[in-house]
Structure formats: structure tokens, C-alpha cells
Amino acid sequence: MNIKSAVFVKSSTKPSNYPxxxxxxxxxxxxxxxxxxxxxxVLVQRKALVRTSSTPGRTQLLNFFRINDNFxxxxxxxxxFAKVPLAVKKQWGPMIRTYLETRANLRAVVVLFDIRRVPRDEDLQLLDWLEEFEIPTIPVITKVDKVSKNRRKGQISPILEATGLPLEAFSLFSALSREGRDDIWERVETALGLGAEDATEQA
Ligand SMILES: Nc1nc2c(ncn2[C@@H]2O[C@H](COP(=O)(O)OP(=O)(O)OP(=O)(O)O)[C@@H](O)[C@H]2O)c(=O)[nH]1
Ligand SMILES: [Mg+2]
Structure with a gap:
């Protein structure tokens, strides 16, 4: 994917203010x-298009970005995240569920799992909603740099067990090494229905 432009559009909480x-x-x-x-x-090759944080729970809105004026x-x-106020926590489920249920132009959801963590109720709830609304899912296991290659399989097995998905369903990714970037782009492009002319290979 050749990224010509990547711009932040807006933050939203509900359908009336989605782009x-x-x-x-x-x-x-x-x-x-x-x-x-x-x-x-990493996908859009911008260091800080999207704010990242070592303080979890900072992004409490849906943030929309427009790429190549195309998608x-x-x-x-x-x-x-435990330290988020209960009132905010209670909004998350409805906010995400409503988005998944109403966003007609949504083509797929990339669902991330940390290689070091066992999936929890919210992760499984999310997978259930995606199934309920028949939204294609791109499961990704991330932070794979945190685990040595020969320990990967063992670390991943609780994720396979909890989600019921086979290993082949997952892309493995690291934001540090960028391992998995091309694989994830390919799946995202397919979901977006981008043809070869939109998704020109980058040298
Ligand atoms: N080692 C390693 N660290 C990562 C990787 N991906 C993210 N991190 C770190 O994990 C922390 C959280 O990353 P974010 O990208 O902000 O996570 P997020 O899912 O957007 O978090 P919220 O917005 O709070 O929901 C940051 O300190 C990142 O640098 C990875 O692949 N490997
Ligand atoms: Mg974030």
C-alpha cells in the first residue's frame, strides 16, 4: 500500500456525529x-498520526482517519482498563456495539490480542458481536517481539482456546519490528475491496 495521505477526520461517540x-x-x-x-x-507509516500512550485507556472515542482520500x-x-471511571467504562460496550450495528460502510474489524494475555470477556463479547452483525474479522496477535520465537506457540495456545479460532486465522504482528505489516495490509485491502491499481506495491 502506497500511502499518499493520512489525515485525522474527527472523533465521535455516536452515529449522529460519525463522519x-x-x-x-x-x-x-x-x-x-x-x-x-x-x-x-505502522500501517500508514506515520510516527504519530494516532496518539499512542503508555497510559492505557486514553483513547475513549472513535477516531476516524482518511487514507489516500480513498478509505x-x-x-x-x-x-x-481498571483505572477508567465506571461511568466511562459503561459507555464502551454500547458505543462499540452501536458502531458495529449501524456503520453501513464498515467492511471489517481488525481485532487485536496481546501475545502475553489470555482473552477476557470483553474480547469474546466483541467477537460475538462481529459474528452477530456478520462483519468480517481480521484477528491479529500483537507485541510478538515480547516473546522469543520458540515460546510463541505456547503463548498463543490460550488465545486459540478462548477464541475457538485456528492459528491460521491470526496475523502475527510487532509494531517494533513491523513483522506482519504486509500480511495485515493484504487482508485490509481485500476487505476494502481495493483493486491492484489502488494498492500499488511500495518499493
Ligand atoms: N514491544 C511492543 N510494544 C508495543 C507494540 N504495540 C504497542 N506497543 C506499546 O504498547 C503501549 C500501548 O500502545 P497503544 O498503541 O497506545 O495501545 P492502544 O491499544 O491504542 O491503547 P488505548 O488507546 O489505551 O486503548 C505503548 O507503550 C506502545 O508503545 C508492539 O508490537 N511491541
Ligand atoms: Mg489507542
């Missing part, structure tokens, strides 16, 4: 601190 343009869209979801914003930055990437709010 009105109906470019096709792919969203990124997962627990707080899993690396959603880092993945988007949108959406950074969804993370869930499951």
Missing part, C-alpha cells in the same frame, strides 16, 4: 493498551 462521507472503512478494536494505535501508525481507518476505544 458522513461513506468511504469504505476498516476499524481496529481490542483491549486498552493492546496496541491498536501503534498498529495503525477510512477507525481507532475504536479500548476496553478493560
Amino acid at each position: 458522513e462521507d461513506l468511504l469504505t472503512e476498516v476499524a481496529f478494536a481490542g483491549r486498552s493498551n493492546v496496541g491498536k494505535s501503534s498498529l495503525i501508525n 477510512s481507518l477507525v481507532d475504536l476505544p479500548g476496553y478493560g
Whole structure:
């Protein structure tokens, strides 16, 4: 994917303030601190298009980005961070569910799992909603640089067990080494329905 432009469009909480343009869209979801914003930055090759943070739970809105004036990437709010006020926590489920249910131009959701963590209720709830609304899912195991190559399989097996998905369903990714970037782009492009002319290879 050749990135000619990547711009922040707006932050939203509800359908009435989602961007009105109906470019096709792919969203990124997962627990707080899993690396959603880092993945988007690596995909679009911008160091800080999306704010990343060592303080989990900072992104509490849906953030829309327009890429190449051609499609949108959406950074969804993370869930499951203990220090977030209860009132904010309670909004997350409905905010994400409503987005998934109503966003007609949404083509797929990239769901991130931390290689070091066992998926929790919210992760499984998200997968259930994606199935309910028949939204294609691109599962990604991230932060793979945190685990040595020969320990990867063992670390991943609780994720396979909890999600019921086979290993082949997952792309493995690291924002540090950028391993997995091309594989994830390929899946995102397919979901967006981009032809070869839109997705010119970068040298
Ligand atoms: N080692 C390593 N660290 C990563 C990777 N991806 C993200 N991080 C770090 O993990 C922390 C959280 O990353 P973010 O991208 O901000 O996570 P997020 O999912 O957007 O978090 P919220 O916006 O709070 O929901 C940051 O300190 C990142 O530098 C990775 O692949 N490897
Ligand atoms: Mg974030």
C-alpha cells in the first residue's frame, strides 16, 4: 500500500456525529493498551498520526482517519482498563456495539490480542458481536517481539482456546519490528475491496 495521505477526520461517540462521507472503512478494536494505535501508525507509516500512550485507556472515542482520500481507518476505544471511571467504562460496550450495528460502510474489524494475555470477556463479547452483525474479522496477535520465537506457540495456545479460532486465522504482528505489516495490509485491502491499481506495491 502506497500511502499518499493520512489525515485525522474527527472523533465521535455516536452515529449522529460519525463522519458522513461513506468511504469504505476498516476499524481496529481490542483491549486498552493492546496496541491498536501503534498498529495503525505502522500501517500508514506515520510516527504519530494516532496518539499512542503508555497510559492505557486514553483513547475513549472513535477516531476516524482518511487514507489516500480513498478509505477510512477507525481507532475504536479500548476496553478493560481498571483505572477508567465506571461511568466511562459503561459507555464502551454500547458505543462499540452501536458502531458495529449501524456503520453501513464498515467492511471489517481488525481485532487485536496481546501475545502475553489470555482473552477476557470483553474480547469474546466483541467477537460475538462481529459474528452477530456478520462483519468480517481480521484477528491479529500483537507485541510478538515480547516473546522469543520458540515460546510463541505456547503463548498463543490460550488465545486459540478462548477464541475457538485456528492459528491460521491470526496475523502475527510487532509494531517494533513491523513483522506482519504486509500480511495485515493484504487482508485490509481485500476487505476494502481495493483493486491492484489502488494498492500499488511500495518499493
Ligand atoms: N514491544 C511492543 N510494544 C508495543 C507494540 N504495540 C504497542 N506497543 C506499546 O504498547 C503501549 C500501548 O500502545 P497503544 O498503541 O497506545 O495501545 P492502544 O491499544 O491504542 O491503547 P488505548 O488507546 O489505551 O486503548 C505503548 O507503550 C506502545 O508503545 C508492539 O508490537 N511491541
Ligand atoms: Mg489507542
